[in-house]
Amino acid sequence: MDIKTDRFRETVRKELVNPETQKFLGFFPLVLSAMRSATLAGLPDSEAALASAAAIRAEAVERLPELLEEFERNATAAGARVVWARDSEEANRYICDLAREKKVACVTKGKSMVTEEMGLREELEKAGIEVWETDLGEFITQLLDLPPFHIIGPAINVPVETIRDIFHEKAGLEEPTNDPVQLGYAARKFLREKFYRAEMGVTGVNIAVASTGTVINVENEGNIRHCKSGPRIQVSVLSLEKVVPTMRDAFHMLRVLCMCATGQSLGTYASFDTGPRKAGELDGPEELHIVLLDNGRSAAYRNPKTRDALKCIRCAACLSVCPVYGKIGGYPYGWAYSGPMGQVVNPLLLGLDRTEDLYGACTLCQRCKAACPAGIDHPRMILYYRSRQAEGDSELKGKGAPWSGKALHRFYSAAVRNPALWKAMAKGLRWAANRYEKDGKISKAPGPAEGWFRSRDLPRFPDRTFHDRWKEIEKTLERGEKP
């Protein structure tokens, strides 16, 4: 998919006045968040369950290279082919070559953020292969050429009329209808023929298990199961941080993932693949290819300050609680990952220079950190990105603040450490700001402060500072009088 992280501001402006977006943001994140809390509350000890999940992720990240080797050994022993790819280009080339070599005409895809990140669908299409997104929401975004609005509901904000028209035009909808259920069944009918015909199914992986070589997918619709049942070739793209040590760890993470993502105790279908179909089986793939993707992850791993980003399990609990996502929705983040998850992950995979507005758009309120089952401290990481961007960083592609910005902060730093200078500045600023006062309020100021006042007012500053008044109070008290 196209990377549009540099269009954050203009997209925000559009989305803030988009009634469809605002309608959904008014309840969708709140409902998801409430469902998550309710399901967690049903556990005998939800805090221990979440702490355990965070510990599993911490161990998985710490032991990552060893776990990947163990996973590879066991998956290979079960008959899967494990392929390593340094970046999207290598991964896409392997999958496109495989499709060509095996004379694949039609590919069905399950919803997966990692293949969005790679732009796999576009590459397969360029190779002349028919590709269908089969998750209902992804199918709609494919037909409309839209980025995902939310990781759980990629097209949840799209009005039925738009879906009706596009299904009528491109998905064989005969009787136009505004009933979401009938629209869903039209998509079922259309995609069922693709499942029947497809020679290759492509999915992501939610969790990989080192001790057994198993890859796990969880979903509600059954499209991923179809991708892994009918076609003769299965490609599972594994973002390399998703491996955990044991099957028990995997099951715990699976349940925590479902609870945090949608408030379900378990998604409708969780399917565990250990190798391709065995001799004599009537369905399932004859070949299972597991593509292990790095694409910037080993670089993030090599910096202890950014390594924690690899703990993320993509549950999207952070989206539902984020006050910024709650106003702007998923489009402004401009890539596969949105919300706090995107603010933490995108800068590492794309570079700090291309994602400045993403990590800039954070109030550091800490709600994402509190909701995260994987133990990620988003605000700390966001502050780290800001500092690397300001100071310049060749690894993370931080471009360094401009001369004027650096000078301003150096001056500020000196001023706050010098009481005399600070007091003089405070007095000077009050006088300057009060010149713009109107009816007791300051609503605008020229120069660099202009932006600050765009959505805020200040009351008029009193003529004397707190320090001045305090001195006076002390004197009054010394005289034995009441202030």
Added chain:
Amino acid sequence: MSADAREWILSRLRSAPGRGQGLPQRPPLPPLSAFGSERALLVDTFRQKLEGVKGEFHQVEDRRALCAKLEELFKANGVRRAVAAADSVLAPLDLARWAAGIGVELRTPADFTDPAAFKEALFREADAGLTGANFLMASTGTLVLAHDRGQARLISLAPILHIAVAPADRVVADYEPVVAALYESSGSIPSQTTFITGPSSTADIQATPFTGMHGPRRLVVIVAARL
């Protein structure tokens, strides 16, 4: 390319600064469900959870009652042709002969040698798929199917109606015994295991929920006291 890439990735991960200072202490996995192992309670919890995810639950005494219930379900859903798994629950029941007696064509994996014909039957012909279950997980209302030749994947996926049958002693509290039996015993690991919690569902259009998106619209689970 892959061998080079493998070495490149692994060596970068292995030599990352700040690793190898010992693993963080792991707390033990906490219990996920808080109920005992009494059979009736497990079955009842399973029923509640299954119904909570729009599944349908029936309880029968024996094979005879099971057949009566199946006949009722076939009639109500207009089932004329169906495919039944040949798994450890259904294979011994020999339901095909019984079904022929009530005018329903019930085929099993043994009737197919060609995978293409099997796919055709499941996609285009079967009105229902019948399976057993390796386990029923009470805490989540989940059906566990370990796939093999007898338990082909499409039986529980492609037809619009999925009917699953299990004896009551296959209901377990949570996933521990399932993981132990399928992934930690000495036997070979199934090529695929599916955990089914309710009928296929979605809410991707305007957050309107409905069942039967790509898999079954209805999921019926029949628990039998003895078979």
